[in-house]
Amino acid sequence: MSQSATMVSDSDRSPESLPAVLNRLPDISGSITECSPRTQQEIDLLLLAVEALQLGASENMLSTVKKLELEGIIPHRVGLWRIRCSNPWRRSYTRDYLALNEAKALVILISDRAKELMVLIRQLLVVQQQMNAKKLPLDNHFRLSEYLERFRAHFKSRMNPRRTKVSLLLASEAELNDLAMSLLEKLLFCTGTKGMERLWFSLFDGEV
Numbered sequence: 001m002s003q004s005a006t007m008v009s010d011s012d013r014s015p016e017s018l019p020a021v022l023n024r025l026p027d028i029s030g031s032i033t034e035c036s037p038r039t040q041q042e043i044d045l046l047l048l049a050v051e052a053l054q055l056g057a058s059e060n061m062l063s064t065v066k067k068l069e070l071e072g073i074i075p076h077r078v079g080l081w082r083i084r085c086s087n088p089w090r091r092s093y094t095r096d097y098l099a100l101n102e103a104k105a106l107v108i109l110i111s112d113r114a115k116e117l118m119v120l121i122r123q124l125l126v127v128q129q130q131m132n133a134k135k136l137p138l139d140n141h142f143r144l145s146e147y148l149e150r151f152r153a154h155f156k157s158r159m160n161p162r163r164t165k166v167s168l169l170l171a172s173e174a175e176l177n178d179l180a181m182s183l184l185e186k187l188l189f190c191t192g193t194k195g196m197e198r199l200w201f202s203l204f205d206g207e208v
Helices: 020-024 037-053 057-067 077-084 100-116 118-133 142-158 164-171 173-189 195-202
Strands: none
Touching: 020 100, 037 057, 037 077, 037 100, 037 142, 037 173, 057 077, 057 100, 077 100, 100 118, 100 173, 100 195, 118 142, 118 173, 142 164, 142 173, 164 173, 173 195
């Protein structure tokens, strides 16, 4: 894979210019220097789930970037949008590849936001179990319905319906709901002990 000219590679940054918080995640062994499209897609979808959990989530993400001192990699809103557009499912797909430090920054951001929202995430997953046990539609619960509705709206507005998998998901509200709930499980997973590190390594399963 060749790094796009529009992306700033890790080698173009001096060690002093990289945020120290990136040291919370280990480097990937082997010759991997950038992320696969699958990894980029997974990271963006997790961020999409975070956005669907609360109003004003985008502003909260930017505040978290500042708190974690990640501005060296995510300098502003446009910078965040640009690296998220490496997701090949996006309408605005840029065909760029995420450098590992960009992916680290996003995973750290996801983990921090998930911890802030952990109580809500747990509540929604418990409600899902209760609704499934009663064989009731998930949209019958107001708070869960709110999350699912936002997620579907974000997915529909940002993802490219010409992609086969995207079109299949858009054609089935139940499958899109399943995707939204599976992402909540992954967000909860990364709030546990060493959860962020386990999420990080899981993104590269089969690639190392």
